[in-house]
Amino acid sequence: MASPFLFLIILIFLPFLLLFVVLIFLVRPSPAKIPIANRHVFITGGSSGIGFALALKTASEGARVSILARNRNKLEESRKAILLATGVEIGVYSADVRDPEAVQEVIDSVGEIDVLVVNHGVFLPRELDEEELEEVRFMVEVNVMGSFHVIKAALKGMKRRGTGRGPRSIAIMSSQAGQVGVYGYTAYCASKFALRGLGEALQQEVIEDDIHVSIIFPPDTKTPGLDLENSLRPDISRVIAGYSVEMKAESVAEKTLNGIKSGSFIVTCNFEGLMLSIATAGFSPQRSYIMAFCEILGASFMRFVGLCFVWNWYGIVKNCTAAATANKKIDREIMNV
Ligand SMILES: NC(=O)C1=CN([C@@H]2O[C@H](COP(=O)(O)OP(=O)(O)OC[C@H]3O[C@@H](n4cnc5c(N)ncnc54)[C@H](OP(=O)(O)O)[C@@H]3O)[C@@H](O)[C@H]2O)C=CC1
Ligand SMILES: CCCCCCCCCCCCCCCC(=O)[C@@H](N)CO
Numbered sequence: 001m002a003s004p005f006l007f008l009i010i011l012i013f014l015p016f017l018l019l020f021v022v023l024i025f026l027v028r029p030s031p032a033k034i035p036i037a038n039r040h041v042f043i044t045g046g047s048s049g050i051g052f053a054l055a056l057k058t059a060s061e062g063a064r065v066s067i068l069a070r071n072r073n074k075l076e077e078s079r080k081a082i083l084l085a086t087g088v089e090i091g092v093y094s095a096d097v098r099d100p101e102a103v104q105e106v107i108d109s110v111g112e113i114d115v116l117v118v119n120h121g122v123f124l125p126r127e128l129d130e131e132e133l134e135e136v137r138f139m140v141e142v143n144v145m146g147s148f149h150v151i152k153a154a155l156k157g158m159k160r161r162g163t164g165r166g167p168r169s170i171a172i173m174s175s176q177a178g179q180v181g182v183y184g185y186t187a188y189c190a191s192k193f194a195l196r197g198l199g200e201a202l203q204q205e206v207i208e209d210d211i212h213v214s215i216i217f218p219p220d221t222k223t224p225g226l227d228l229e230n231s232l233r234p235d236i237s238r239v240i241a242g243y244s245v246e247m248k249a250e251s252v253a254e255k256t257l258n259g260i261k262s263g264s265f266i267v268t269c270n271f272e273g274l275m276l277s278i279a280t281a282g283f284s285p286q287r288s289y290i291m292a293f294c295e296i297l298g299a300s301f302m303r304f305v306g307l308c309f310v311w312n313w314y315g316i317v318k319n320c321t322a323a324a325t326a327n328k329k330i331d332r333e334i335m336n337v
Helices: 004-026 049-060 072-086 100-110 133-159 186-209 224-230 235-241 249-261 271-279 289-336
Strands: 040-044 064-069 091-094 115-118 168-173 211-217 266-268
Touching: 004 289, 040 049, 040 100, 040 133, 049 064, 049 072, 049 115, 049 224, 049 249, 064 072, 064 100, 072 091, 091 100, 100 133, 115 133, 115 249, 133 168, 133 186, 168 186, 168 249, 186 211, 211 249, 211 271, 235 289, 249 266, 266 271, 271 289
Parallel strands: 040 064, 040 115, 064 091, 115 168, 168 211, 211 266
Antiparallel strands: none
């Protein structure tokens, strides 16, 4: 006869077990695997940082790779570097993603795309009050409209419903600043949050074409873009972003590629990112019943953790602002003497 203790254990775990079984049947879309070898991968912003690391990685895994960016010299350098490292010749194309015709022309010229990586992006962190509207418009136009131009230009060719070409992927580079509002990033956060909405809606529209959307949420990543950003960044932004560990571009590229291959909708890059994805799961599609299980069990606890972080960040904002005001006062006193 089973002991009462065993009975109790079963009783406690039964609901979890049931939930798990339900989730196996509930999660949508159904699992998908995206092959990379011998397929055409098209990467915007592939001449620098994360995009370059991804171009290198996909080329070394046997994909045909094309990259798009503005600066021809950087494109050429990337082509040479990848040829040297892998022996693979990639295609390089110069266009500004803000120019829909130029983007369309490039995409029409490269042939069928199997994996589209919308990775280009610009970031100029500054308090909104200090930022020119021109800079806000620049970030929104490149990060949001630029992504629309690229996706729209590629979509018709990628769709071709029922052509038996195998599953295709559209991967979009957001940021942890697309999951969390961060001081000094009003425009950038707006642009990166926007990409999530774009991706969630788009996945419903393209699922029947066997196209699988992934959104990647990296933390600070060591790239030329970050070096430039660091020269502008308000201190408070630096402190808040510092709560998520900085990564190397190669590691982010590796996470990105694994996410694409497994057809994951939300792709996280480090531990903090994984926690953020549980805290912000919302109504996003989820293929993995294991992740769905973690999201359900983690939801309320992660909300509590999130509130603790927010408490801490508001404290930082208060202290830094008080310190800055005090400094100004001292400056004024010194000057008055
Ligand atoms: N580095 C980081 O800390 C993080 C970055 N991200 C995101 O990852 C992506 C890549 O970032 P990262 O590697 O750091 O960036 P980099 O600044 O190192 O590279 C940006 C790439 O995008 C291209 N690009 C920029 N503007 C345009 C444009 N108007 N038209 C076409 N191409 C353009 C650049 O080439 P060119 O200038 O020649 O056009 C370059 O190839 C971005 O979307 C960024 O928001 C997300 C989280 C963290
Ligand atoms: C246990 C739960 C942990 C939660 C930790 C939360 C940390 C949030 C940090 C947000 C970081 C935003 C980085 C933006 C990087 C980026 O996109 C730029 N480098 C480009 O501008």
